[in-house]
Amino acid sequence: MMYENPLAYLAGLEGLALLRSFTGEHGRDFVEARLAELRKLLDDEALAAAAVEVARVGTVDGYRIWSPTYDGPNAAFDIDEPLIGEMVDGIRAETALDAACGTGRMAALLAGRGHRVLGVDSSPDMLARARQRVPGGEFRLGELTRLPVADDAVDLVVCSLALTHVPDLRPVMAEFARVLRPGGHLLTSDVHPERVALGAVPPVRLPDGRPGRLESHRHSAGDYLRAALGAGFEVRRCEEPVIPAPERPETEDGQPAPARELGPWELWPWCLADLVPEAAQAARAGMPAEIIWQFRLTGP
Known part of the structure; x- marks a missing residue:
């Protein structure tokens, strides 16, 4: 609480x-x-x-509530989509995984560029919307720490606006490394830790009307680096876009x-x-x- x-x-x-x-x-x-x-x-x-007491809500329950309105308007989408799209355009990949795919926003971006798309999410409600949005994709129920994907199965992993919900980045980065082929790429976007510290945590109203916020964690740039380097990744690019007030x-x-x-x-x-x-x-x-x-x- x-x-x-x-x-x-x-x-x-x-x-x-x-x-x-x-x-x-x-x-x-x-x-x-x-x-x-x-x-x-x-x-x-x-x-x-x-002042109000606010419940901490897990991602499965939280996204069940949020799924009908998740796709918009959401200013965060306008920030990461152009940069992720630019990065994807510079990568040669056949099979791409949208990890924590939500309603299939990034899966649609990947499919639109000709990739074979897999999507994994822990929320059945979000997956149902992803399947409607990207009918040619393959979507599976699963956790970021236990991806239902075989070893060395994909060339590219994209994970957007999800890692702030994970308490420890290391097991997730290890899973990304497991499912990627050597030389494959990982693209991640998240709310900046400074914004999380200022309260940028998604709100939801519980069925009984009580306020709640999705479980979120503030990861520093060093946290991302240590987890990625420890899993065998090298850094190719980092962006911290600033939006005007x-x-x-x-x-x-x-x-x-x-x-x-x-x-x-x-x-x-x-x-x-x-x-x-x-x-x-x-x-x-x-x-x-x-x-x-x-x-x-x-x-x-």
Whole structure:
């Protein structure tokens, strides 16, 4: 169970902004404005009163709930698809595995480029949608740590927006290495660990109406590297795309107009950041949205 307190989140954003100021990114006026805003937040009893207990939800149950609406709109898709597509175009592969395939988003990308596609996912509900989306693919129920795929069976593995749900990357990387032929490629994309630390964890409403978030883990770049290198991969490419902050309406004096409402829980924490737009912009400036890797399995 998690305890989500909007006051705590807003105070954290103010703190991150102040830390950036401490290293010279902002001056005295900005610091004084942040401290004044923080005092005002601490005096707002409604913020603390809005705190909620949030359940941790496993991927099978979570994606059963999320599957009808998973395909959109989802801004994460617009970030990784162009880069993954570009990487796939530079790889010669006949058989490709979409690991944790979900509704078949990457399977469709691979099939559209002429690959024979296998898809594996732990959610029967997501697999049903993948089969409809890519009728020519072969889809199997399975876990990332126990892929229902033979040794040396594929030339390419793609795993998108799934590894944050795995507590330990090492057994998953070992499975990817097992099913890949020597010289094969692995492409992964995930929510960036800095974003996960800021609360980028998928929300779901449980059948009884209680809030829940999919089980998620923050993996550093070093975690990915150590797991991949230990499984026999070499790094070919790493991208950390940054998306610009959305523009906000301005007041008459040209300042961002602050939000007036906490917003629905499903939009936390991003709508909470609208309550402190200057602090949020400073805290998130230059922060990557995703981390995308291309690895190659070395030969025997």
